Amino acid sequence: MATPLLTHILETSLYVADLERAEAFYLRVFGFEPLYQDDRIIALRVATQGVLLLFLRGASEDGSDIPGGHVPGHGGQGRQHLCFAIPRAALPEWEAHLAAQGVPVESRVTWRLGGQSLYIRDPDGHSVELATPGVWANY
Numbered sequence: 001m002a003t004p005l006l007t008h009i010l011e012t013s014l015y016v017a018d019l020e021r022a023e024a025f026y027l028r029v030f031g032f033e034p035l036y037q038d039d040r041i042i043a044l045r046v047a048t049q050g051v052l053l054l055f056l057r058g059a060s061e062d063g064s065d066i067p068g069g070h071v072p073g074h075g076g077q078g079r080q081h082l083c084f085a086i087p088r089a090a091l092p093e094w095e096a097h098l099a100a101q102g103v104p105v106e107s108r109v110t111w112r113l114g115g116q117s118l119y120i121r122d123p124d125g126h127s128v129e130l131a132t133p134g135v136w137a138n139y
Contacts, residue, residue: 011043013053015060015076016124022054025123029101030084040064046084083117083129085139091116094130111135 016022023042026032032044032052040059044052055075063073086094098105098120106127107119115134122128133139 008049010049011051011053012082013055013074013076014080014082014122014124014126015055015057016122017057018123019054019056021123026052026054029098029103029120052082079125079127081127081129083131083135086130086132088116088132088134091118091130091132094118113137115139 014022019037019040019042023034023037023044026044027034030046032046034042035045035051036043040056042054044054046052057077058075060071061073061075064071095105095118098118103120105118105120107117109117109119111117111134113134113136115132115136117129117131117135120128120130131139
């Protein structure tokens with residue numbers, strides 16, 4: 001039996017100590033558009049179809065009853081990682097933008113397939129990667 005079609009990752013999440021501080025960082029540095037917010041979560045639009053969920057650390061452990069059903073509990077501890085895809089030509093613009101925003105680049109990597117990555121930290125210490133094509137065989 002063939003695996004059913006899967007097109008992309010729709011959302012990913014980070015668990016943060018302060019929702020307002022995390023939201024301010026992702027709005028300032030990446031210009032993401034807020035989609036939803038309550039006392040335990042902020043959802044931000046990433047490009048045209050992706051969503052970054054910022055959960056207040058510990059606030060989603062027991063799950064949530066919502067009008068359409070129940071969202072099972074989840075959570076995370078420690079420093080996490082996520083990666084945003086950027087066009088190869090945008091790499092110098094991102095370097096300049098991060099410098100202008102006072103966000104230091106922690107590391108630069110050139111991958112064996114030719115892709116390049118910049119790594120920064122958000123206010124919670126999460127590792128945020130910006131990667132050009134050539135990181136993976138499928139990107």
